[in-house]
Amino acid sequence: MFNPQSQIENSTCEIKYELQEKNIKVLVLDDESIIPELKSVVQILQGYNFIFQSTNCDNEFKKLIREIKPNLIISELHINEIEGKEQLNYCRMVYPEIPFIILSAHTCNKSALTFLEMGATDFLNKDTISALPATIYKALRQSHEKIQIKEARQQRWEDAQRFKGLIEYSHDPVITYDYDGTITYASPAIERVLGYKVEEFVGTNVIDHIHPEDLPIRENAYKTLLNSELNFETINEERLLHKNGHFIWAKAIISDARLIPGIEGIMTNFRDITIAKNKTCDLNNTIEILTNQNNRLLNFSYIVSHNLRSHTSNIQSIINFLEITDDPGEQEEMIQHLKEVSEALNETMTNLNEVVSIHSGDHLKIESLSLRKFALISLKTLKSKLNAINGKVHFNIDKNLMINFNKSYLESILHNLFYNAIKYSHPNRRLDLEIDIVNEDEFDVLIVKDNGMGLDIEKYKNKLFGMYNTFHNNKNAKGLGLFMSKNQIEAMKGKIEVEGSINNGCTFKIYFKK
């Protein structure tokens, strides 16, 4: 991870012990007469070029400092100490980084202490002027270090300001929090995205802002993060609670910043992806609708190809016969067949028409219906058939359950389901029909479980709800009931599923949209 803190630390320059500046400008606060002596003393500092300039006048001293920016000031201290003190004060205030060395004509430890207290770099007696080079060297080095530290501090402050600005003005929120989830920092963008003021947000717990269903995603992300080589982990989408109570979709990047000074916790930046997410949802819904429509169209073309054409090919055959036969008996027979085909064709057309009308049925009346009431009525109409096979019904539908559905569709679907259970009951055992309701998210699910002949569901799954598909040698089966039911259920935004196996009965699940 990019680490702004360590960047700042690294920018602190390494301090060198050799002076980089080879031209040393020295401003001497005294008359010129001392300069030759100073020059000869500093000769010992080989490799450096000393440039001396001197003044006796206070005003000129200030002017020269400004103009030549000396590396060093040497002040000759005479009996009158006041002058020197003034200049020292001035330099400490305005140019604290320039070393200020006092050269005194007389020994006075008390005044030496006074000057050092005032900020003089060092205090030398003229008798020990031979120590001057070392003192100068030390003073210049300290000065250099001071300047470097000052520059580094400046740099560091600017860097910190820059990184702070980067986060504060970022469009996407950044938050940091402790290991227990307590938020320690939030950037101002939090208000734009989640509606909270920074001071409201800090101190709350991250968990309170995440959709409960998405918490496992978070937990997994933390686990991955803590075990991973990388110190960040992306959560592609999760729901976050807005202050107003609604949820937004966000993409979050969680970073392990427990070892980062100044954070010492988890850092998360996230982006509001609600608009994109909603668009994707719309797109997926559209794709689903189109896929369904396309499947129905394919199914329909298949029906046309197989079922309508089977009748027309029979008609062609009959006409061929009529053309070649002179036998009145055979002609009569063919006419009879033609009538049969015509009726069958008509029935197929009627059925197809019904299918088409199911899906173009925007005008369908949808009512709030008692599922229990309609199921009971349906079972009542099948009572004689049930009694004939000694069937038993275990009925368990809440009388308060209402579903929004088309009445005639519901009647037809329930009749179909129950009638199928009777029709395909097992010849060797009593029919036990269990009817239950289960609540599943956006659906009320009607479960109709029988112990009949069953079916190889895996094998026939795709065909079971197709038109004119029959599976048992039952002469009454037309292969239409489940096809119609499925279409009616889907037209009401529901779905139908089936489970079961040969000899073990079938369980149909009808999903009624709440």
Added chain:
Amino acid sequence: MKRTICIIDDDPLYKLLLKKTIERLNLNIGVVTYEDGKQAIEGLSKLKENTAQLPDIILLDINMPVMDGWEFMDQFVEDKNQFSKAMTIYIASSSIATHDIEKSKTYTEISGYLVKPIVKNTILELLQNKVFM
């Protein structure tokens, strides 16, 4: 030598008309019919070593209850070595869907795809092995 045509189809009228068409040829051709793929598999396996009674040609419908044409083919491919006679299988369907025609080509055991109605001349050509994919 008497030849036999086997019709596997659930449409009684089609079977009746096709039977009539074949009889009218007066070529001494026997006709056996089965309701669906399952009955055909059962019926044929009973005759598997009876070369004389096994059909020469099979006309197979696709859409049938219980076991459809494709399921019949899958079973037939498994069982074919048990039969003492090589039988020529044609799909005979009212479907003109490309999907069905393409699928029929995936079975090497299927010799051709016939679209109903099956007329006299088609039968004659079948008997002369003149129908190809």
